[in-house]
Amino acid sequence: MLDERKLEVLRAIVEDFVRTSEPVGSKAIAERHNLGVSPATVRNDMAALEDEGYIAQPHTSAGRIPTDKGYRLFVDRLSSVKPLSPAERRAMHQFLEGAADLDDVVRRSVRLLATLTRQVAVVQYPSLSRSAVIHVELVQLAPNRLLLVLITDTGRVEQRVVELVTQLTGDEVADLRSLLNSRLAGRALTDAPAVVADLPDTARPEQRPVLTTVITVLLETLIDKKDERVALAGTANLTQSAIDFPTIRPVLEALEENVVLLKLLGEANDPSTVMVRIGEENAVEGLRSTSVVSIGYGPGTAVASMGVVGPTRMDYPSTITAVRAIARYVGEHLGGA
Amino acid sequence: MLDERKLEVLRAIVEDFVRTSEPVGSKAIAERHNLGVSPATVRNDMAALEDEGYIAQPHTSAGRIPTDKGYRLFVDRLSSVKPLSPAERRAMHQFLEGAADLDDVVRRSVRLLATLTRQVAVVQYPSLSRSAVIHVELVQLAPNRLLLVLITDTGRVEQRVVELVTQLTGDEVADLRSLLNSRLAGRALTDAPAVVADLPDTARPEQRPVLTTVITVLLETLIDKKDERVALAGTANLTQSAIDFPTIRPVLEALEENVVLLKLLGEANDPSTVMVRIGEENAVEGLRSTSVVSIGYGPGTAVASMGVVGPTRMDYPSTITAVRAIARYVGEHLGGA
DNA sequence: ACTGGCACTCCGCCCACACGAGTGCCAGAG
DNA sequence: CTCTGGCACTCGTGTGGGCGGAGTGCCAGT
Numbered sequence A, B: 001m002l003d004e005r006k007l008e009v010l011r012a013i014v015e016d017f018v019r020t021s022e023p024v025g026s027k028a029i030a031e032r033h034n035l036g037v038s039p040a041t042v043r044n045d046m047a048a049l050e051d052e053g054y055i056a057q058p059h060t061s062a063g064r065i066p067t068d069k070g071y072r073l074f075v076d077r078l079s080s081v082k083p084l085s086p087a088e089r090r091a092m093h094q095f096l097e098g099a100a101d102l103d104d105v106v107r108r109s110v111r112l113l114a115t116l117t118r119q120v121a122v123v124q125y126p127s128l129s130r131s132a133v134i135h136v137e138l139v140q141l142a143p144n145r146l147l148l149v150l151i152t153d154t155g156r157v158e159q160r161v162v163e164l165v166t167q168l169t170g171d172e173v174a175d176l177r178s179l180l181n182s183r184l185a186g187r188a189l190t191d192a193p194a195v196v197a198d199l200p201d202t203a204r205p206e207q208r209p210v211l212t213t214v215i216t217v218l219l220e221t222l223i224d225k226k227d228e229r230v231a232l233a234g235t236a237n238l239t240q241s242a243i244d245f246p247t248i249r250p251v252l253e254a255l256e257e258n259v260v261l262l263k264l265l266g267e268a269n270d271p272s273t274v275m276v277r278i279g280e281e282n283a284v285e286g287l288r289s290t291s292v293v294s295i296g297y298g299p300g301t302a303v304a305s306m307g308v309v310g311p312t313r314m315d316y317p318s319t320i321t322a323v324r325a326i327a328r329y330v331g332e333h334l335g336g337a
Numbered sequence C: 001a002c003t004g005g006c007a008c009t010c011c012g013c014c015c016a017c018a019c020g021a022g023t024g025c026c027a028g029a030g
Numbered sequence D: 001c002t003c004t005g006g007c008a009c010t011c012g013t014g015t016g017g018g019c020g021g022a023g024t025g026c027c028a029g030t
Helices: A004-020 A026-032 A039-051 A068-078 A086-096 A102-117 A170-184 A189-196 A205-224 A249-256 A258-266 A316-336 B004-020 B026-032 B039-051 B068-078 B086-096 B102-117 B170-184 B189-196 B205-224 B249-256 B258-266 B316-336
Strands: A120-124 A133-142 A145-152 A157-163 A230-233 A275-278 A290-297 A304-311 B120-124 B133-142 B145-152 B157-163 B230-233 B275-278 B290-297 B304-311
Touching (some): A004 A068, A068 A275, A086 A102, A086 A316, A102 A230, A102 A304, A120 A258, A133 B133, A145 A205, A145 B133, A145 B145, A157 B157, A170 A189, A189 A205, A249 A258, A258 A304, A290 A316, A304 A316, B004 B026, B004 B039, B004 B068, B026 B039, B068 B316, B086 B102, B086 B316, B102 B120, B102 B230, B102 B304, B102 B316, B120 B258, B133 B170, B145 B205, B170 B205, B189 B205, B230 B258, B258 B290
Antiparallel strands (some): A120 A304, A145 A157, A275 A290, A290 A304, B120 B230, B120 B304, B133 B145, B145 B157, B275 B290, B290 B304
16 A cells, blocks of 8 residues: 555655645655655655545645644654754753752753753653652641651652641650651552551550541642642743644643643653654644653653643654653653752 | 823723724724713824823824833823722632642632733742741751751741761751751741851851751752742733734743743732833833733732733733732731641 | 814725646556 | 656735725814
């Protein structure tokens, strides 16, 4: 059905269209990409490609542009990896150099990703649910108010105020603290509920109400923070592709919905392979005319995801390379810190 | 120079132009705003207003539009406050209801502000520098690694890892903790440097190196975090005013520069008066064609600022009202928590 | 001081037209 | 069976002219 040359023609169409953002015609292909055949032949191939749904015509007597399906084929079978330029590599190292805390790393990463790909970048904060507890701290704000601080191995810190019905002494707080830490330190957050479930039962009766309250808040924090944070950068890059989006409004709206973004990224857990969602493949209304390139990252197995959102008319090879490189580098960086 | 009726004409021009985004002519004014005079008279007034630089013509034989100077006069002398509608008031309460922690409050506020004003909203996180220490916590991660956690009265928590050359016992950490707290608890962050400066001198010799290191990191945290965080929402609203911005690109770029935003908001400290910067009055390149309406907020005297960014062709009375109302409400909310 | 009238300007819109890029199809050559 | 050159056709884009209308500035009159 699709012989070698037809695929070459498709590649030529995708590459030229990405470069010029204008429909590409048979003559241009025959000239620029030395296929050794005449425009007429290319035309026949194009007709075949159009029948199969890989390319389309904006209108009669215009050149062809790739369809979502065409991009998909291109990404899956036709695109060769394009190595990062030395300049890009250098930029990457410099950019992440000297990032102080987790916030800083994420913010720099997202900027970097947006700059390198010239698109909108999204980086999820290392998720609570996939990390482990380092320490639980209790600070007594008042006799009946505690501040619960949860510290994870990815550098994230969550805090919550706990209101108690009873009053506590400093010693009691200390007891509580060491009790919680003995159970939780080193455990994955996902295990936390199981680990602390039986605590109230084993405690002395007078401790129980307090313990129950604290544990409730602790678990609430874990659940609540399921709605995790994301950083966003490069939205201005949307405007450069005025040709691609008739209106960028729905895209901006979708990008502001954290929930949507997380859903988008949530599917890309694997740090070894880049996931590409093209146009209509996106479940998210409003991003139907965009492509999303995403990947998992983190020390060891993935703890979060990052990616970029851009027009379907995107330089996939470069974008994929950049996303992969940055994810790997940030992952190492987090592991070392 | 500018008699009563001329001011009325200016008001009419501003109001109509804000509503329709089209240049307004003398006839429309004479009809819609019953001034009791003929279009010809209005024309004379308009000529005077134009001479004074309050309005301008896009081209001969078009209506007039307000200049920055015209908006300025309108805001300062002609705009009456417009109370919040009951629906808006209800929305405000519901929106902030049940916000758990500081992050949540800020995120909800910024969304609310963007929704109510239908513009881009910016909310600065309560700044460290203007708040006070509640507690300093030290968590021993390893014999020579401490986690320093700083808790402020606005609910913000900052953490930093401290690497030590020497190893510490748990007791030593506890000593250090109580020492720091005895000095810092309840003090304003801005006082912190002065308060802890002499600590190493008064300590026992063997404690000094550790103390110096910890204090250095502590002060670093304060300085570092000067570059404070902001939350942004409603960027999609920029697209609705396609008439107002030929390109929204520079605006989006400016909004992504946190530094720029902070500079913008930084000037609005006073929680009692709304600050309005119109068009060219903005120091920030890229926001020269926008207006910024901002105000300080927080429990008691202001601890941070919030505001909106929109086209100069903006409904100033409504916007000012909304910004003021939300700032006040969020301030109370923070105070009560 | 205000009004009505009038001539003038200029933008926006519509239409017609020509141009050119690109196609599909076909007949003929290898 | 595959490729090529030729040709007629389609359709979007750019250009230029003409028209209508909105709005103005000015002036003479009340």
